[in-house]
Amino acid sequence: xxxxxxxxxxxxxxxxxxxxxxxxxxxxxxxxxxxxxxxxxxxxxxxxxxxxxxxxxxxxxxxxxxxxxxxxxxxxxxxxxxxxxxxxxxxxxxxxxxxxxxxxxxxxxxxxx
Amino acid sequence: xxxxxxxxxxxxxxxxxxxxxxxxxxxxxxxxxxxxxxxxxxxxxxxxxxxxxxxxxxxxxxxxxxxxxxxxxxxxxxxxxxxxxxxxxxxxxxxxxxxxxxxxxxxxxxx
Numbered sequence: 001x002x003x004x005x006x007x008x009x010x011x012x013x014x015x016x017x018x019x020x021x022x023x024x025x026x027x028x029x030x031x032x033x034x035x036x037x038x039x040x041x042x043x044x045x046x047x048x049x050x051x052x053x054x055x056x057x058x059x060x061x062x063x064x065x066x067x068x069x070x071x072x073x074x075x076x077x078x079x080x081x082x083x084x085x086x087x088x089x090x091x092x093x094x095x096x097x098x099x100x101x102x103x104x105x106x107x108x109x110x111x112x113x
Numbered sequence: 114x115x116x117x118x119x120x121x122x123x124x125x126x127x128x129x130x131x132x133x134x135x136x137x138x139x140x141x142x143x144x145x146x147x148x149x150x151x152x153x154x155x156x157x158x159x160x161x162x163x164x165x166x167x168x169x170x171x172x173x174x175x176x177x178x179x180x181x182x183x184x185x186x187x188x189x190x191x192x193x194x195x196x197x198x199x200x201x202x203x204x205x206x207x208x209x210x211x212x213x214x215x216x217x218x219x220x221x222x223x224x
Contacts, residue, residue, distance in 0.1 A: 006156075033211065042117070042202055042214030043157070056211055090156055097210035101147065104157040 004093050004105035012111045013081050021076040021108045023091030031055070031097045032074040034066060037088040037107070049074055050097045078110075086112045115140045115207050119215035126193055127223050134188040134218045136203035141181045143205040147212065148177050148188050151200045160201075161188070193222045 005024045013019050025032050031050045035043035045058035049068035063079040072093075078085055088109050092102040116139045126132050136146070145164045149157040161170045161177040163186070169178040176189040186203055200219045204212040 004156075031210070035212070035214075040216070042204075042216045043212070045211040045213070048210055050210075058211060088154070092157075092212075101145075101159055101162045102212060103159060104149070106156040109154070 004091060004103055006089075006091050006105040006108050008108060009106070010109045010111075012113065014113050015081055015083060017081050017112075018077065018079045019081060019110060021078075021089050021091075021110070023074045023076070023093075023105060025072045025074070025091075025093035026103055029093035029095050029103075030072050031094045031100075032068055032072065033092045033094075033102065034074070034076045035090040035092065036060075037090060038084075039087070043090055046076065048097060055097055081112045083112050086110060115143075115205060115213040117203060117205055117213050117215040119201075119203060119218050121218060122216070123219040123221075125221045125223060128193060128195060130193050130222075131189070131191050132193055132220070134190070134201050134203075134220070136186040136188070136215055138184045138186075138205050138213075140205075140207060141184050143181065143207050145206045146177075146179050146186045147204050147206070148175075148186075149202045149204065151202060151217070153200075157202065190220075193220075195222045195224060198222050 033048040034046040037043040047057040088107045094100040148160045163179040174191040200217040202217045204214040
């Protein structure tokens with residue numbers, strides 16, 4: 001059974017650019033959630049996708065958008081990057097939304113210069 | 114709005130000690146409470162999940178308890194080892210299926 005994977009591992013962008021982060025969910029999981037973790041802080045919920053539909057969103061601006069594909073992999077897109085977007089971006093998958101344990105990937109470290 | 118607090122923020126103990134990490138949350142209407150471990154610059158490893166109907170869960174040297182009425186959870190680590198050094202995060206699941214995290218307790222176990 002393959003765990004949650006994310007790509008790329010590290011990424012450096014400049015302010016104003018756009019970025020796409022990718023996540024492959026664990027086998028059998030149809031729910032993917034994205035979190036942003038700033039240095040020294042706990043992760044903050046960005047949004048969740050369940051069966052290709054957005055299923056909840058945190059307090060993030062519209063320039064943070066996502067997709068989930070039929071194979072339940074997911075993308076996080078961030079437009080018009082700002083310096084404060086520098087963080088570790090974590091993806092988590094679960095068998096179903098709600099009660100189930102969430103399993104996290106290794107994260108993508110994004111640095112915005 | 115759910116708020117999760119973890120105390121202490123940092124902890125250093127000698128190898129072999131038993132220790133308790135604390136987590137409190139403001140909204141008791143949670144579905145479950147999950148404890149995670151995070152090594153520096155890495156993702157999160159799930160340690161224990163306690164459903165709202167449960168009082169505790171155990172895995173090896175780890176025991177987590179949940180008291181919804183008081184808005185508290187504790188993670189007990191028995192016979193600590195240097196390999197336990199990491200940041201420990203608790204998170205509650207409420208409506209919208211999102212996890213709300215505390216800021217973590219950074220644990221260092223010394224030889």
